Amino acid sequence: MTLYDIPTPSAIIDADIFERNCARMKQKAASLGVALRPHLKTGKCLEMALCQMTSPQGPATVSTLLEAEVFFRSGITDIIYAVGITPAKLPGCKALIREGCSLKIILDNTAAAKGVSAFCAAEGVTIPVLIEIDSDGHRSGVRADSALLLEVAGCLAGGAQLAGVLTHAGDSYKCSGADCCAMAAENERAMAVLAAERLRAAGYAVPIVSVGSTPTAVFARRLDGVTEMRCGVYSLFDLVMAGIGACSLEDIALSLLVEVIGHQPEKGQIITDGGWMALSRDRGTASQQVDQGYGLVCGIDGKPLDGLIVCSANQEHGIVTRRDGGPVDISRYPVGTRLRILPNHACAMGAQHPFYRVVRSGMDVKDTWKRFSGWYEI
Amino acid sequence: MTLYDIPTPSAIIDADIFERNCARMKQKAASLGVALRPHLKTGKCLEMALCQMTSPQGPATVSTLLEAEVFFRSGITDIIYAVGITPAKLPGCKALIREGCSLKIILDNTAAAKGVSAFCAAEGVTIPVLIEIDSDGHRSGVRADSALLLEVAGCLAGGAQLAGVLTHAGDSYKCSGADCCAMAAENERAMAVLAAERLRAAGYAVPIVSVGSTPTAVFARRLDGVTEMRCGVYSLFDLVMAGIGACSLEDIALSLLVEVIGHQPEKGQIITDGGWMALSRDRGTASQQVDQGYGLVCGIDGKPLDGLIVCSANQEHGIVTRRDGGPVDISRYPVGTRLRILPNHACAMGAQHPFYRVVRSGMDVKDTWKRFSGWYEI
Numbered sequence: 001m002t003l004y005d006i007p008t009p010s011a012i013i014d015a016d017i018f019e020r021n022c023a024r025m026k027q028k029a030a031s032l033g034v035a036l037r038p039h040l041k042t043g044k045c046l047e048m049a050l051c052q053m054t055s056p057q058g059p060a061t062v063s064t065l066l067e068a069e070v071f072f073r074s075g076i077t078d079i080i081y082a083v084g085i086t087p088a089k090l091p092g093c094k095a096l097i098r099e100g101c102s103l104k105i106i107l108d109n110t111a112a113a114k115g116v117s118a119f120c121a122a123e124g125v126t127i128p129v130l131i132e133i134d135s136d137g138h139r140s141g142v143r144a145d146s147a148l149l150l151e152v153a154g155c156l157a158g159g160a161q162l163a164g165v166l167t168h169a170g171d172s173y174k175c176s177g178a179d180c181c182a183m184a185a186e187n188e189r190a191m192a193v194l195a196a197e198r199l200r201a202a203g204y205a206v207p208i209v210s211v212g213s214t215p216t217a218v219f220a221r222r223l224d225g226v227t228e229m230r231c232g233v234y235s236l237f238d239l240v241m242a243g244i245g246a247c248s249l250e251d252i253a254l255s256l257l258v259e260v261i262g263h264q265p266e267k268g269q270i271i272t273d274g275g276w277m278a279l280s281r282d283r284g285t286a287s288q289q290v291d292q293g294y295g296l297v298c299g300i301d302g303k304p305l306d307g308l309i310v311c312s313a314n315q316e317h318g319i320v321t322r323r324d325g326g327p328v329d330i331s332r333y334p335v336g337t338r339l340r341i342l343p344n345h346a347c348a349m350g351a352q353h354p355f356y357r358v359v360r361s362g363m364d365v366k367d368t369w370k371r372f373s374g375w376y377e378i
Numbered sequence: 379m380t381l382y383d384i385p386t387p388s389a390i391i392d393a394d395i396f397e398r399n400c401a402r403m404k405q406k407a408a409s410l411g412v413a414l415r416p417h418l419k420t421g422k423c424l425e426m427a428l429c430q431m432t433s434p435q436g437p438a439t440v441s442t443l444l445e446a447e448v449f450f451r452s453g454i455t456d457i458i459y460a461v462g463i464t465p466a467k468l469p470g471c472k473a474l475i476r477e478g479c480s481l482k483i484i485l486d487n488t489a490a491a492k493g494v495s496a497f498c499a500a501e502g503v504t505i506p507v508l509i510e511i512d513s514d515g516h517r518s519g520v521r522a523d524s525a526l527l528l529e530v531a532g533c534l535a536g537g538a539q540l541a542g543v544l545t546h547a548g549d550s551y552k553c554s555g556a557d558c559c560a561m562a563a564e565n566e567r568a569m570a571v572l573a574a575e576r577l578r579a580a581g582y583a584v585p586i587v588s589v590g591s592t593p594t595a596v597f598a599r600r601l602d603g604v605t606e607m608r609c610g611v612y613s614l615f616d617l618v619m620a621g622i623g624a625c626s627l628e629d630i631a632l633s634l635l636v637e638v639i640g641h642q643p644e645k646g647q648i649i650t651d652g653g654w655m656a657l658s659r660d661r662g663t664a665s666q667q668v669d670q671g672y673g674l675v676c677g678i679d680g681k682p683l684d685g686l687i688v689c690s691a692n693q694e695h696g697i698v699t700r701r702d703g704g705p706v707d708i709s710r711y712p713v714g715t716r717l718r719i720l721p722n723h724a725c726a727m728g729a730q731h732p733f734y735r736v737v738r739s740g741m742d743v744k745d746t747w748k749r750f751s752g753w754y755e756i
Contacts, residue, residue, distance in 0.1 A: 007443075007754045008466065041693060063655075064692045065385075083651065083694045084639035086714050088386065106510070110641050111713040139695055140640050140649050163656040170692065182527050234672035262487050262518050265611060271518050273461065277441075278753070281659035281726055285519045314548065316461045317517055317726055335489040348659055348695055351730065367754050374732040376385045378746050 001156055003338060003366040008259040009278040010305050010351040012340065013048075013369065014302065015360050016233060017253035019123045023155040025234050029054075032223045037061050037080065042347045045356065045371040046074050058102075061212075065092045072101045077277050079211065080104045080127055082166065082230070084132060084140055086110055087115040092376075094125045104208075107217020108164050110148075110157045113155035114157065120159025128163035129156055130208060131199075135191035136184065139172030144195035150284045164208025166193045167228070172215040176289065177245045185216035193225035197238030202301075218246045236346035241297055243288035249296070249304060253335050254349060255340040256295065257357070258318060260333050269311075270320040276313040280348035293302065295317065295341035301362060302340050379743040381678050381716060387656040389731040390718065391747065392680065393425075393738050395631035396613060400429045403595065403612050409431075410601045415439050415458065415588065420725045422446050423734065424452050430613050436480075438558045439590075439608045443470045444753050450479045458482045458588065460544065460608070462510060462518055465493040471752075472503045475520030479707040484584070485511040485561070486519045488526075491533035498537025506541035507534055508586060509577075513569035514562070516548030518670040522573035528580055542586025546608070550593040554667065555623045563594035563601075571603035572696050596624045614724035617674060621666035627682060632727060633718040634673065635735070636696060646705020647689075648698040652719055654691040658726035672696065673719035679740060680718050687720055 003012070022038075023363035029036035038052035049071060053060055058078030062068045069078050069092070077100065081093070085105040096103045105127060107113055113129070120127055131152055134141030142148045156162050169188035175181045179280070188211045196206040210221065212230030216309075223229065236254040237247040259275030276294065285292040297308035297320055308328060311321040322328055333339075343349035348355070351373060358367035381390070406413035420440035427449060430718030431438055436456030440446045441470070444587070446457050448471070455478065459471070461485040474481045481544035482506060483615030485491055491507070498505055509530055520526045534540050547566035553559045566589045574584040592615075601607065614632040615625040624629075634650030636738060654672065663670040675686035675698055689699040696719070700706055711717075721727035729751060735747035 009753055084649065084652070086637050086639050088637060088714065109713060112640065115713070140693060251462065259464050259466060261464050262490065271462065273464070276726070281661070283659070308409060314517060320515065335487060335493070336466065351655060355756060374441065375387055378733055
């Protein structure tokens with residue numbers, strides 16, 4: 001079965017590229033002397049997780065409790081749930097820990113720290129906690145040099161056990177090029193290590209010092225003082241990562257298989273059955289040097305065509321033009337022509353699909369990998 | 379069970395509002411003397427479909443073959459698959475028709491028309507075909523006044539039976555206010571009727587004259603010559619529709635229940651567990667007069683708070699600020715506070731969720747409605 005034989009639109013993973021990406025990142029972590037704790041939120045897929053991880057038990061990172069539950073039931077035991085915890089999510093964490101999951105949670109404020117401590121006391125459970133560090137003003141976390149860091153640590157008591165610090169250089173997504181990413185990586189490292197050292201100086205054990213984002217993981221030059229790095233989108237890569245310089249177009253393992261359903265001859269536009277429902281609404285390249293619209297158009301062989309992008313998208317329609325706005329020679333793309341679209345953001349595009357079709361050696365469809373979605377089961 | 383008792387993030391449908399929206403649109407269609415053929419792509423949910431439709435058998439509109447299959451298995455028989463057909467999708471259409479589905483397809487070019495005719499001849503099947511009309515240069519379709527219209531009709535032969543014309547005033551989404559939408563509705567009507575009349579003058583029967591989009595359906599003043607109208611997002615409404623003036627904020631039936639997970643006190647920002655994975659990446663209000671970010675923040679009762687929006691979003695984090703960029707009084711929103719976010723686009727937000735939690739009388743969770751996703755089953 002080849003890409004000519006399956007329905008469109010279909011999310012396609014090129015397993016050869018995916019496996020190469022995973023192998024490279026394992027090698028990178030090993031060369032830096034840190035553990036690799038891949039983020040499984042990109043794929044939400046067991047087959048992908050097993051290739052990303054350095055062992056079938058982990059370590060791994062997740063972004064929802066459902067990911068923790070699903071992956072734990074598949075044998076993954078060493079998990080960090082890397083989104084700030086709230087009291088309402090603690091019963092779910094407790095259930096996993098009681099079943100044998102080495103689940104670690106994160107928080108960045110005294111209210112959450114007190115809440116976890118009170119929960120652990122009331123329920124008689126031990127929950128390892130990492131304090132989230134804000135290394136670049138991106139989003140959440142306490143500053144490594146703040147008084148708040150020690151206050152938060154001071155609110156952890158009893159079963160709420162300080163297990164380390166964690167940061168995510170989210171602003172590295174704004175970088176362009178190796179030097180910028182390497183600087184972001186060094187800052188991420190330095191902030192995590194500073195936080196760990198301040199906590200240690202105050203008498204706390206800080207076994208885990210966790211950093212990570214794909215741009216910093218790709219370009220980090222040293223990670224002294226760090227114990228592990230986290231990253232996820234490196235496994236598939238995407239146009240945003242290519243725009244940053246963290247990968248080349250040839251490293252992008254995810255694409256959308258679409259079919260030409262019509263044209264607007266006067267406008268020189270091709271219309272395909274790949275709309276935003278299949279590509280996602282992500283427009284991450286809009287703020288980069290090269291705006292790829294809703295995605296870069298390739299032939300069915302996955303090789304980019306001459307400057308064609310999905311310039312706009314409706315729910316089930318993708319409109320293809322040249323990036324320069326000029327008309328496409330539509331005679332080259334009759335109704336029924338199959339194309340592949342490289343996505344802006346692999347995490348977002350993947351989330352639109354219940355499964356991936358897996359190709360090897362170019363266009364041979366060899367497997368189907370399921371992915372899950374949502375936040376909890378009913 | 380209330381909204382305090384379910385996990386976050388959760389997609390919430392206020393059934394009282396949803397049912398009112400459905401009833402109003404039925405009444406509107408009846409008052410205009412046309413059938414209502416609701417689009418089921420917004421919900422992808424049987425409970426929603428049954429409330430939207432004027433009978434359990436339809437009529438209905440879908441955007442994918444999977445929608446047609448799932449809804450047909452649930453008893454809906456009168457279906458238009460309103461995305462331009464390609465040869466690869468015809469076997470799926472044939473299977474549904476053979477099972478008794480009154481499935482109609484659309485196309486806008488001679489290649490597709492010839493393909494359907496050849497398929498029908500080879501397979502001995504009859505497939506009703508609507509010609510898609512481009513009434514406003516929005517996307518796909520042939521112009522009502524073009525020679526191409528008659529050429530396409532001329533390519534339909536044998537089992538490929540002309541059943542009518544169909545248009546979608548997609549550019550009505552760029553309108554603001556009743557007059558603009560009413561003009562778009564009149565143009566949509568006039569173009570569909572012109573196409574039908576030209577086909578009739580050429581000797582074709584044109585039983586179906588189908589128009590529709592939510593803004594034009596809400597504001598249409600007359601639909602003479604039209605047989606049916608299609609619309610979907612009116613059932614839930616959203617911020618884009620409110621920005622157009624097609625509804626008020628009180629008509630929006632869909633929201634995202636989130637919880638405060640932290641703050642950035644120095645920036646006056648609230649961080650919630652409702653990121654783009656739960657809200658979608660849709661930024662439809664960005665091009666409107668009032669940019670609502672990734673969504674408008676309400677209290678748990680669904681009533682908008684004072685000018686708070688989700689200003690940015692990561693996969694599982696939503697960052698809340700004031701629309702004017704000023705700091706939020708974060709002391710009013712401690713960790714664990716529950717909020718509801720009105721979405722930019724109901725179709726896009728819904729697609730991020732495997733099910734909806736259904737509330738009545740404000741905050742009482744009364745039901746769970748499943749929705750489906752994807753394009754085909756494996």
